[in-house]
Amino acid sequence: MELSISESRGIISNLISNYYSKAEDIYPERISEREFGVGDFESKIRTRHISFENKKTFKEYLIKKSPPFISCSTAFYKHPSFRPMENKEWLGSELVFDLDATDMKLPCQSSHGNSWVCETCLSSVKEETIKLIEEFLIPDFGFSKDEIELNFSGNRGYHVHIKKESTFSLDQIARKEISDYITGNDVNPEAFFNLEELKKDTGRTTKKLMGPKITDGGWSGKIARNFIKELEKGEENLISLGIEKSVARNLYKKKALVELGINNGNWDMVYIKNKGDFWKDILKTQSIYQSDKIDQNVTNDPSHMVRLANTIHGETGLISKKISISDLTTFDPMSDTLAFNTGEMDIIVNTNQKLIMNKQTFGPYDNEKVEVPSYVAIYLFLKNKALFVNKKVI
Numbered sequence: 001m002e003l004s005i006s007e008s009r010g011i012i013s014n015l016i017s018n019y020y021s022k023a024e025d026i027y028p029e030r031i032s033e034r035e036f037g038v039g040d041f042e043s044k045i046r047t048r049h050i051s052f053e054n055k056k057t058f059k060e061y062l063i064k065k066s067p068p069f070i071s072c073s074t075a076f077y078k079h080p081s082f083r084p085m086e087n088k089e090w091l092g093s094e095l096v097f098d099l100d101a102t103d104m105k106l107p108c109q110s111s112h113g114n115s116w117v118c119e120t121c122l123s124s125v126k127e128e129t130i131k132l133i134e135e136f137l138i139p140d141f142g143f144s145k146d147e148i149e150l151n152f153s154g155n156r157g158y159h160v161h162i163k164k165e166s167t168f169s170l171d172q173i174a175r176k177e178i179s180d181y182i183t184g185n186d187v188n189p190e191a192f193f194n195l196e197e198l199k200k201d202t203g204r205t206t207k208k209l210m211g212p213k214i215t216d217g218g219w220s221g222k223i224a225r226n227f228i229k230e231l232e233k234g235e236e237n238l239i240s241l242g243i244e245k246s247v248a249r250n251l252y253k254k255k256a257l258v259e260l261g262i263n264n265g266n267w268d269m270v271y272i273k274n275k276g277d278f279w280k281d282i283l284k285t286q287s288i289y290q291s292d293k294i295d296q297n298v299t300n301d302p303s304h305m306v307r308l309a310n311t312i313h314g315e316t317g318l319i320s321k322k323i324s325i326s327d328l329t330t331f332d333p334m335s336d337t338l339a340f341n342t343g344e345m346d347i348i349v350n351t352n353q354k355l356i357m358n359k360q361t362f363g364p365y366d367n368e369k370v371e372v373p374s375y376v377a378i379y380l381f382l383k384n385k386a387l388f389v390n391k392k393v394i
């Protein structure tokens with residue numbers, strides 16, 4: 001017989017409590033200066049303005065209450081539980097970047113909806129996270145790998161925390177400048193070319209169109225490197241960027257030459273009519289594609305709360321696992337984050353999506369009764385796709 005929702009939630013709560021009794025690396029630094037937010041199965045943050053004196057009281061709370069979600073302020077406060085916010089007395093905030101597959105407007109989302117997460121969602125958001133770290137945080141902002149802390153969100157994204165003291169005091173305006181830079185909000189590709197000089201050209205001597213080199217720092221180098229990447233993808237890709245077919249063919253045919261030119265800042269290796277306007281239009285499309293995937297609200301707001309690393313995500317039963325940057329490429333969020341990895345459970349399940357967990361494929365299922373590993377049963381229950389059938393657990 002199917003269990004009721006509250007009986008099923010009870011089973012999961014016991015497992016969560018058990019997880020926290022054994023969990024170790026769950027404490028934020030400066031724990032007594034943080035505000036915590038606690039969620040239930042229906043709301044990610046149900047109660048906030050909670051604080052803990054030390055690690056011991058925090059752990060005892062988690063074991064006793066087994067919250068499906070626990071979030072913590074990126075800020076440090078003198079009085080984290082005081083209300084309203086002004087009375088907390090802000091002491092500083094970590095700089096945080098939140099990347100979520102739902103913000104990426106992927107084509108797969110229109111077929112599986114916003115609450116489901118597929119392999120494409122997970123690989124795309126991972127790619128964006130690598131891009132943020134390797135193309136912005138390290139080269140442009142000069143953060144070292146040791147200053148960047150990274151964790152999976154527990155569902156379909158990643159959180160990146162900067163653990164550098166000199167960034168803690170940045171105010172909202174400074175944080176907005178950082179996120180604007182990363183999302184390319186104010187980037188004007190024209191500024192990197194000698195377009196003004198070209199305009200003055202009388203026609204007698206034709207000047208070369210000079211622009212960014214791949215070795216340039218900041219957005220200039222990014223624009224050059226990104227165009228070469230697009231060029232490498234082939235003629236069809238160039239057409240999809242809005243380039244006319246014959247020009248796309250010519251660019252791709254002479255790509256070795258074009259690349260050699262861009263290496264040295266010469267964007268004039270192939271004849272293109274109205275070259276200034278041509279590149280201006282193409283690069284405008286490019287800057288949008290580069291990186292507009294971080295949630296700016298999270299970065300800009302110094303009093304935001306984010307899921308605490310290595311805690312349970314109550315919509316998946318997965319761990320919001322801390323990952324080292326060097327492990328990110330091989331990290332598998334549907335295998336390396338299983339919190340409830342023992343035993344099997346019977347469920348009745350209905351989903352037209354397939355689920356890949358622990359390198360095994362499950363489903364699609366048409367209202368079927370099946371026996372599956374407990375982490376699959378819990379994932380499908382929390383995603384509202386399944387009901388537990390008996391208590392054959394753990």
Ligand SMILES: [Zn+2]
Pocket residue numbers: 106108109112116117118119120121122
């Ligand atoms: Zn997807």
